[in-house]
Amino acid sequence: MYPSNFDYQRAASVADAIQKGSSDGAKFLAGGHSLLPALKLRLNEPESLVDIARLDALKGISVTGSSVRIGALATHAQIAGSADVKKHAPALASACGQVGDPAVRNRGTLGGNLAHTDPASDPPTVVLALGGKLHLQGSGGNRVVAAEDFFLDLFTTDLHPGELITAVEIPSIGQAKSAYAKMAHPASRYAVVGVCVVLEVSGGKCSKARVAVGGATPKATLSAAAANALVGSSLDTAALDAAAQALSADLSDVMGDVYAPEDYRRAMAGVYLKRAVRAAMG
């Protein structure tokens, strides 16, 4: 509970943050709800913290064209309560409302969450299923990375040293249906498994599907096999069972721990896929 020494610098602007954050041993500090516990346990001992929490340019939620743009510093609570997010990306609002507890949701930010990319965290799974794009800014300029290219591995992303997430752009689901279903660990409330589905349905048949899983795997993962099992079906019980089996079979690198062994997580991915589809179809 006693971090080692570090320097603290408050960034005056995004450019200033990037400059300060580019030095060796620097870490960005936003909501601090993943970083500070790691510091206190001395699992992470950065030389300096660059506080970006007050940069207005990274705040705010807005709708532009057919997508919703969420500033990296938007808190989970703000996203969960945003009318725009509820309309255009309801699964993300729902998932952000299930992160941690009220204190975590009021301080923790979406950008920080995605940059940290804890395998058991809820938002990466949903951003991935919704086809989100991450707007990044670094000393080399700006770039936009699709979520599926951003999450690389356990706690590993495509972020370069000193690069910041500035915003997350989520295409509006329009007429599609979506839902996030999660089994929470009783201690941490992190996802033992979390499944997000996005479904397009016409004439009683599923015409398009995206399925993402988190919690069970080292990183949030899309399953084409599960999506394929849903497409063309009327999302009836047999189709859901088939999709659940396809998902359980499709997942590689399923994690196990003292609470939930690997085979259980694998099976629950299927169960929660079915629950997510049922929730999406209301």
Place this chain on the structure above:
Amino acid sequence: MAAAEKIIGSRIKRREDPRLITGEAKYLEDIQLPGLLHAAILRSPHAHAKIKSIDTSKAAKHPGVIAVYTGKDFADVNPMPCAWQAGKVKNNVNTPRVLEIDRVTFTGAGVAVVVAEDRYMAQDALELIHVDYEVLPAVVDAEKATKAGAPQLHENAPNNIALEWTCGTQDTTDRALKEADVVVKQRMINQRLIPTPMETRGCIAQYQAATEEWTVWMTSQAPHVMRLLMTAFVFGVPETKMRVISPQIGGGFGAKIFLYPEYCLMAALSRKIGRPVKWMETRSENYIATTHGRDHITEIEVGAKRDGTITALKVNTYANLGGVLSTIAPGIPTTLYGRMLSGTYRIPNIFCHVYGVYTNTGMVDAYRGAGRPEATYVIERAVDLVAHELGLDPVAVRRKNFIPPEAFPYDPVILNGLKYDSGQYAKALDLALKMLGYENFRKEQAEARKQGRYLGVGFSSYVEICGVAPSAWIGLPGEGWGAGLWESANVRVHLTGKVVVTTGSQSHGQGHETSVAQVVAGELGISVDDVIVQHSDTLGTPFGYGTYGSRSTAVGTVAVYNSLQKIKEKAKLLGAHMLEAAPEDVVFEDGKVFVKGSPDQSKTIQEIAGAAALAYSLPPGMEPFLDNTSYYDPPNCTFPFGTHICVVEVDKETGEVKIKRYIAIDDVGKVINPMIVEGQVHGGIVQGVAQALWEGAVYDDNGQLLTGSLMDYAIPKADFFPTFETDRTETPTPVNPLGVKGAGETGTIASTPAVVNAIVDALAPFGVKHIDMPVTPPKVWRILQGNGG
């Protein structure tokens, strides 16, 4: 007596809450002293190792560091005492030292300490200490530790056996099992728990060289006992050389009863350095270095007649005590466990055998309920196993075997001379069943099963033992402490009529400042606001054994009551004198002394207290002031009881268990403050249900704690529970004049079997007879996978 009855039993708000809610209460971490230094403790990362050498030279040079010490620097300080040497613990007592010198037997044992100007510097310097360990093989399972070839922890404890204890008679029990119509055998695990009080442990010690006296602030449930053990046993000085203060304590659940090495280390450091030294435990330290609870592996055999009459119970338990013995560790799985195995039933033949075992794990000692939850789990599961085997209703089997009301005081034979004081077990069960609507539930359950939904109901008709104190029982060497655990109280009625009560017991959430004041106000006929209750400082309070085992009301408050009777007697004498009446003609009622039949001419307790304090016209021979001290050694313990019912639904797909209803009927004797009792019952149920469903400390085979943080160790959250349905029956105890039994642990004691019985009932269609705690979703899922679910 009208006023007395009104205040005792009334639902007044806790007087300690405003300071707690507003954050004004001062906890140990809030205390600052001039010149205060801060200590950080280096703990062994290995569960079993020899310490070959320790190099502290780099740490000593770190900025801000005052001193670095290892165990060798405190070779003159005695190891911690083991105060409850139950179970023939004789020549194999191994307890912690302030810092271990040459060997560690659990991960988290202290091996070095840094004292620095601030805690951050101390923590930084810890990383600069180099310890050369020779790592030894570890064993963490109590049963395996006793087997041939297991790593040996202590030379004086062959096969790692710290104690072997029995109660009951083996030959008659074996014979009864042979003659029984049915015998059910079951192995059951009562898993290790981590108490997790909101506030971790801490200590500040300040030594004054001129007087050779210490003042020690510590997070203790028993400050007087701490002072006695630290001075007389650890430092070898008179107890008058130390003052111990427990500031506001943020929960203990038993884990703050014990004398820990860190407290003695702070005292030793302050004496060496000449400045006050503080240590406040981190949560990570709390999980590895503070005591744990439970951790039993038990095999039972229960014999019964076809009609459900239980004829014999045989229990064999391996109790894991950890790498070294904590202060009262041997007493928990013996006296407080084996002797309560008869539960609420007439069981003619019982035999219990216990091994207390050393393993390479953290110390295990009393945790809320302490022995009685383990006993209740065994007997209440056993009753259900018998019912299941015979195809009988578990309620009917309970009724068949209940000790009837006319049998009290009841001697369950295994209680070593004590008798259950009073009980109406069927009455509590009936009330609980009525609240449940049992017949309707069975119909609902049958309907649900047809739809593939699995509901279950579980019962627990428990009895427990409180007021652990009677000298004739707990004083017995080899069984108890070698000391009676009497309690004390001093009551003074000041000149202004304000009453100050000091008690040797301690309050860390139990609400003594309210409930004790209610007894005083009721007895003296005054306002609760005129009563001040002081505790938790050895300076100014009479010696007492502290707060645990639901004993403060049944023992400590009875001492207060006894003092109040003596105060009232003196008030009557003085009142009669003031009224110019004969002492035998006056009465004390509603706070006034008057001649029987003439209440208009009276002297109030305040007037009498004033006269006693001013003391210019006292009856010949009377001493000034209304002041009395009592020491109360009860003749018997008290035995709260009741029935808890849990209704669950098990999700067949995921194995998740949802608590649908929780009904608790508790009989804690006479109730002083129903709101406080309900709070205790609610908190207890939450902790018990949490053991049944979520909590469990897990060590790997190398003795590393895998559930070492709140990220992994699942303490319960409010939204895990439905609203509890609670009610009471009230059967006063004849043991004490207040009729009170104790209410601090009933919820924890009753609830685990209620939940597990409910889950087994829900899973009956899958042939499930037993499932071990914590009943996590993966565990249920795996059983269902294997049983065609």
